[in-house]
Amino acid sequence: MFTEVKTHLKLILKYFTFNLSALTEYRTSFLVQVFGMALNNASFAFFWWVLFDRLGTGIGGYGFTDVMFLWAVASTGFGLSHVFFANANRISGMIITGELDTYLLQPKNPLINSISARMSVTAWGDVIYGIVLMALIKASGMMWVMFGISIFTAALLITSIAVAGHSLTFYFGNMEAVGRTLWEFTITFSIYPETIFKGPVKALIMTAVPIGFITHVPLRLVRNFSWGTLLLLFGVTLAYALFAFILYMKGLRKYESGNLIVTRM
Amino acid sequence: MGKYLSIAGISIKNSLVYRASVTGRVVFYFVFIFVFFSLWSMIYSGNEIAGYSLVQMIWYVCMTELVVFCSGSEIFGRMNHEVKSGEIAYRLLRPWNYIFMQFADMLGSMAFSASVFTVMAVLLGFVFAGPIQGFNPASVPLIVISFVLSITMNFFICMSLGLLAFYFEENSPFYFIYQKLLFVFGMLLPIEFLPIWTQGILRYLPFSLITWGPARMVVNFSYEYAFEIIPMQAAWCVFSVLLAMFVFSRGVRKVNVHGG
Amino acid sequence: MAAIVLENLSKTYRVKVRGEGLKNAIKSLVRPDYREVEAVRNISFSVNEGEMLAFIGPNGAGKSTTIKMLTGILHPTGGSMNVLGYNPVKDRRRLSYNIGAVFGQKSQLSFHLPPVDSFRLLSSVYEIEKSAYESRLKRLADLLELNEFLDTPVRKLSLGQRVRCEFAASLLHAPKILFLDEPTIGLDVVVKHRIRDLIIKLNKEENTTVFLTSHDAGDVENLCRRAIVIDHGTVALDMPVKKLKYDYLNKKVVSLKLNESAGIPEPPGVELIKKTPYAVKFSVDTRIAPISKILAMLDAGNIADITIEEPPMEDIIEAIYMGKREGG
Numbered sequence: 028m029f030t031e032v033k034t035h036l037k038l039i040l041k042y043f044t045f046n047l048s049a050l051t052e053y054r055t056s057f058l059v060q061v062f063g064m065a066l067n068n069a070s071f072a073f074f075w076w077v078l079f080d081r082l083g084t085g086i087g088g089y090g091f092t093d094v095m096f097l098w099a100v101a102s103t104g105f106g107l108s109h110v111f112f113a114n115a116n117r118i119s120g121m122i123i124t125g126e127l128d129t130y131l132l133q134p135k136n137p138l139i140n141s142i143s144a145r146m147s148v149t150a151w152g153d154v155i156y157g158i159v160l161m162a163l164i165k166a167s168g169m170m171w172v173m174f175g176i177s178i179f180t181a182a183l184l185i186t187s188i189a190v191a192g193h194s195l196t197f198y199f200g201n202m203e204a205v206g207r208t209l210w211e212f213t214i215t216f217s218i219y220p221e222t223i224f225k226g227p228v229k230a231l232i233m234t235a236v237p238i239g240f241i242t243h244v245p246l247r248l249v250r251n252f253s254w255g256t257l258l259l260l261f262g263v264t265l266a267y268a269l270f271a272f273i274l275y276m277k278g279l280r281k282y283e284s285g286n287l288i289v290t291r292m
Numbered sequence: 293m294g295k296y297l298s299i300a301g302i303s304i305k306n307s308l309v310y311r312a313s314v315t316g317r318v319v320f321y322f323v324f325i326f327v328f329f330s331l332w333s334m335i336y337s338g339n340e341i342a343g344y345s346l347v348q349m350i351w352y353v354c355m356t357e358l359v360v361f362c363s364g365s366e367i368f369g370r371m372n373h374e375v376k377s378g379e380i381a382y383r384l385l386r387p388w389n390y391i392f393m394q395f396a397d398m399l400g401s402m403a404f405s406a407s408v409f410t411v412m413a414v415l416l417g418f419v420f421a422g423p424i425q426g427f428n429p430a431s432v433p434l435i436v437i438s439f440v441l442s443i444t445m446n447f448f449i450c451m452s453l454g455l456l457a458f459y460f461e462e463n464s465p466f467y468f469i470y471q472k473l474l475f476v477f478g479m480l481l482p483i484e485f486l487p488i489w490t491q492g493i494l495r496y497l498p499f500s501l502i503t504w505g506p507a508r509m510v511v512n513f514s515y516e517y518a519f520e521i522i523p524m525q526a527a528w529c530v531f532s533v534l535l536a537m538f539v540f541s542r543g544v545r546k547v548n549v550h551g552g
Numbered sequence: 553m554a555a556i557v558l559e560n561l562s563k564t565y566r567v568k569v570r571g572e573g574l575k576n577a578i579k580s581l582v583r584p585d586y587r588e589v590e591a592v593r594n595i596s597f598s599v600n601e602g603e604m605l606a607f608i609g610p611n612g613a614g615k616s617t618t619i620k621m622l623t624g625i626l627h628p629t630g631g632s633m634n635v636l637g638y639n640p641v642k643d644r645r646r647l648s649y650n651i652g653a654v655f656g657q658k659s660q661l662s663f664h665l666p667p668v669d670s671f672r673l674l675s676s677v678y679e680i681e682k683s684a685y686e687s688r689l690k691r692l693a694d695l696l697e698l699n700e701f702l703d704t705p706v707r708k709l710s711l712g713q714r715v716r717c718e719f720a721a722s723l724l725h726a727p728k729i730l731f732l733d734e735p736t737i738g739l740d741v742v743v744k745h746r747i748r749d750l751i752i753k754l755n756k757e758e759n760t761t762v763f764l765t766s767h768d769a770g771d772v773e774n775l776c777r778r779a780i781v782i783d784h785g786t787v788a789l790d791m792p793v794k795k796l797k798y799d800y801l802n803k804k805v806v807s808l809k810l811n812e813s814a815g816i817p818e819p820p821g822v823e824l825i826k827k828t829p830y831a832v833k834f835s836v837d838t839r840i841a842p843i844s845k846i847l848a849m850l851d852a853g854n855i856a857d858i859t860i861e862e863p864p865m866e867d868i869i870e871a872i873y874m875g876k877r878e879g880g
Contacts, residue, residue, distance in 0.1 A: 037676070038676070045662075045669065045673045048665070049664055049665050049669075052664055052665070053461075053664070055462070056462035059465050060462060060464065060465065062465065063465035063468040063469070064468070066468060067468050067471075067472055070472040070475050071475075073476050074475075074476060074481060077481060078481065078485070081342060081485050082335065082341070086331070087334045126658075127625075128620065128655065129658055129659075129660055131623070131624060131625040132624075132625065132648055132653050133648055133674075133677050133678070134645045134677070134678060134679075135645070135677055140677070149464075204315070204317070205315075208320045211320055212320070212323055215323065215324065216327070219327055219330075219331060220331075222334065223327075223330040223331050224330055228326070228330075280627050281627075282625070282627070283565055283626065284620050284625050284626050
């Protein structure tokens with residue numbers, strides 16, 4: 028078990044350095060894309076700035092800095108997820124086209140192997156943007172500490188949610204749109220104040236699809252730290268990662284290697 | 293004209309095949325509106341902000357999102373792909389105007405989802421906000437025209453940006469920037485939220501005309517406003533078609549040079 | 553010793569079915585229909601260590617499905633397999649250290665990077681020690697003549713160069729069995745020959761078992777001693793390539809160019825295809841009329857040029873099915 032984990036961590040690192048060297052082959056396009064992503068995120072900051080400025084008060088107990096902290100964690104967490112596991116969001120495509128074959132021929136866990144094989148260029152923009160944003164809002168020491176911790180739990184949660192969503196393709200045929208939609212929800216919900224969500228929605232993002240643990244719980248920890256909540260954050264993250272992993276591996280048995288054809292009669 | 297109609301017809305059929313993609317987008321649309329409903333409900337407390345009531349604000353987001361969800365922005369990705377993979381060369385052999393062929397194709401693939409999203413938008417508007425006070429049914433034809441112009445100009449702008457792949461290895465930043473301009477100048481917030489001096493400029497620029505233009509017409513209709521906005525949209529529409537044609541014809545020549 | 557054993561192996565797919573027209577398109581939105589497709593039905597055979605087997609059949613016969621089951625990519629719906637002592641379903645990862653595969657259209661190489669970078673990555677995926685990797689790469693690079701473009705990005709390589717790199721990628725970990733699915737598709741004659749030479753060399757020097765599917769009769773004839781023909785998911789024939797040739801390759805097509813206009817003798821077994829004053833083309837059924845006998849009948853002094861061809865693989869396979877259908 029332990030050596031398994033070690034082997035696969037090594038593999039992830041290997042892919043990371045491999046893909047990084049590929050990026051340097053295209054330095055201009057790398058920089059341009061990073062810039063594009065940072066700009067994308069900045070436009071949201073603009074939205075919030077205009078809104079808070081116009082209202083002159085907080086929103087549901089959140090100030091501008093709080094929302095920007097949500098943004099910083101979401102951005103860097105998402106970025107890390109796509110720097111290390113860019114293929115997580117392509118799982119459905121890999122299943123449908125049979126691209127997964129290549130990874131199934133290799134002596135590694137096909138999930139880890141396939142999702143870490145690619146790196147998203149633009150994701151570096153997200154990683155950097157979150158850090159820059161933290162600096163711009165003059166984040167407190169506690170915010171920096173929680174940022175340092177939660178970008179990793181966020182990255183793992185975002186990846187796991189994508190894996191879980193796309194794994195449904197094994198079971199029900201092409202679920203690419205569902206996987207992508209789920210992933211977009213993940214981002215959408217994690218960048219708005221927790222307090223605007225109520226009732227069943229709040230229950231949902233705190234349980235079955237633990238989007239609330241990506242940014243909201245870390246912000247709670249910033250405002251009101253407790254060891255219990257921190258442990259809960261770690262526990263939920265690991266449990267969900269395990270859940271996604273099992274869902275994928277069980278689904279893999281149904282894999283049909285590009286033979287999911289629609290025939291006309 | 294006939295061949296463009298039949299392209300549109302085929303695309304309608306094909307679009308029905310992608311059940312999951314339409315369903316997924318419908319769900320996403322719902323969630324998006326829901327998030328904004330939650331956000332605005334939290335912010336408003338019976339007051340008006342920048343001239344908008346809560347009801348108007350929710351309808352506003354329903355409408356701008358309707359434009360975004362119907363506007364066939366995937367044309368950017370398609371152009372990008374066809375140029376980079378060289379597939380465009382094969383399409384050129386066919387006896388049609390490439391640009392209008394793509395437009396016909398978009399109209400066809402959109403027809404189904406656009407009707408679904410329109411129903412959704414109106415339904416969600418009523419569910420989350422209720423009827424808009426003082427809404428005049430006579431304004432519907434002008435509103436429809438405004439939406440059609442929005443979608444058309446957005447399509448041709450996205451197409452031009454996609455065709456920039458002829459000139460740039462990396463053209464996605466242009467698209468990003470464009471999307472973000474749509475986003476900040478009208479999609480989420482009406483331009484009335486922005487400082488007065490920017491409003492004066494923005495109401496003449498395509499970004500706000502695509503989203504804010506038709507959405508404001510729905511939530512707060514007046515004939516003066518409609519007759520100011522619609523001609524501006526029409527002008528930008530013509531410009532965007534010409535732009536797409538220009539970028540395309542120049543780009544195609546470039547392909548031939550490289551091909552030799 | 554048997555390297556591969558299959559017993560009653562079957563694979564059934566569930567396929568979504570949709571009718572023509574708008575109405576059915578809408579129907580499939582609401583409630584899709586499924587149909588079972590038996591891609592492979594109860595096939596059994598075994599392959600010996602060091603053997604080179606041709607696994608042939610028309611498109612959609614179940615060739616790729618079988619290969620994918622043997623390599624652990626697909627799980628069978630019935631029957632059992634044993635590859636090098638492993639069960640591909642349960643021991644996929646342990647098996648994968650011992651097998652290599654080249655799938656015609658799938659690439660293991662990173663498009664934008666030089667092949668050597670992909671090789672290095674693969675060496676860590678397969679956990680090959682550095683020194684072993686280096687000597688292996690050197691050997692493969694010499695064998696496949698890769699040295700001049702090892703450092704060129706893959707996107708700049710020709711198809712032939714790319715396929716040679718694909719082979720190297722699949723052979724880095726010195727597999728005991730090599731699965732080849734249409735490996736020479738689209739290649740020119742020179743590259744085909746080089747690839748065949750490599751396969752023969754590997755087989756001789758490392759006793760590599762080769763499991764080959766190909767539409768190229770040349771691949772089959774030059775590489776394999778035994779052929780299995782599969783059709784509609786079942787084994788149609790299992791015989792030595794020599795016998796396959798005798799039974800189904802019994803037609804030769806002879807083209808002559810003549811100095812002076814003349815006829816040809818037409819004993820039983822010879823059939824005239826085309827005749828112009830200075831050229832004759834005819835087929836010979838070698839079971840009835842041995843080719844040497846026919847050649848002896850010709851006026852050698854009058855022949856300016858002669859070519860003797862064998863019919864392409866497609867024709868042979870077709871002949872097999874015709875024969876089978878007529879017989880059964």
